[in-house]
Amino acid sequence: MLSKRIQTLSSSLTIAITTLAQELKAEGKDILSFSAGEPDFDTPEVIKNAAKDALDAGKTKYTAVPGVPELLSAVAGKLKRDNNLDYEPKMIQTNNGAKHSLFNLIQALVDEGDEVIIPAPYWVTYPEQVEYSGGVSVIIETDDKAGFKITPEQLKAAITPKTKILMLNTPSNPTGAIYSRKELEELAEVLKGTNIIVISDEMYEKLVYGGEEFTATASISEDMFQRTITVNGLSKAAAMTGWRFGYLATPNMELISVLNKLQSQSTSNINSITQAAAIPGLDGTIDTVVEEMREAFEARCNEATELFNKIDGLSVVKPNGAFYLFVNIKEISTDSMQFCKDLLSEQGVAVVPGIGFGAEGYFRFSFATDIETIREGIRRIEAFVKRQK
Ligand code: PMP
């Protein structure tokens, strides 16, 4: 009955573990969850008010498929203001979360057998979306010693005549690694003269620590602007995960046109109230609130990194961005799935196995939760690790 395609698709491991932790909690178990990639903060007041105003103004009808003109202008304004990128509003499509932006892109670009280069550790969704469209994921391995970043040599070696796309995620989920301008320039040099498209997932752009600077991939050069599709959204920066707002931008009008065709036959426009609410999330109105959240994340990041590195048998490279620690457990276990299952059943602590991100010997710990819970979670992990040694 079912299509062959759907039978090979796996559920999102991050969502599966988060759901399991919620279920165990609802049963009355003492569970601390560090699995969700979701800020614990509430959505900024100004965004909620924009949604209320939109409801009162009756903005409850279908809109144009890519989004209302004011929204597309707000996205273009954001990309100019923050990233110095010259996208016109017509080069933008808004989507039901950045996951949907990526899904549309992969469906529109990847044919059977096309290769998509994905640096590991990667966000769980990338290879699943690629393989669902018949594409082949070509994984480039990196580890903590390499700062979890690919080198130009690795990229060169991974390219074949079938390479269609390079997926970049900066800052990275799950490692927090950020590609510097120089590193991006070196990767760009390898791509020069090829037809390879870059999808740059910049979802964690606003969550950058230790004075590190974020560089948008499309801003490297005119060549990179032309070949890159920028993907971003407000789920993380504006604590809007449930609202479902993401977007993509490309100067390739043929691509935009087919993406709009695809979306017109699937979800149509995104929620009209979310569209109105997103505008103050893009035009600079929430900059101060975002900075306050960033500072809170940075303080947690610093403390959690220090606490983990005091545990005998565990180590973690301090991330430069996002809100995850990718903790090395290789001295304790090479089976991250088993490690995480045992940790959950013995200590009631939910974290995500590294294997889900294509990297065995690690787990992902989200510090997007309050510091007391983080301290208690790490205490429990320490107790668990002591017993494993
Ligand atoms: N990209 C990355 C790297 C992510 O971690 C996520 C998950 N939150 C997304 C995209 C998708 O975000 P959204 O909730 O907007 O679909």
Ligand code: GLU
């Ligand atoms: N992206 C988040 C995470 O990595 C949310 C869950 C998901 O969409 O996979 O946990």
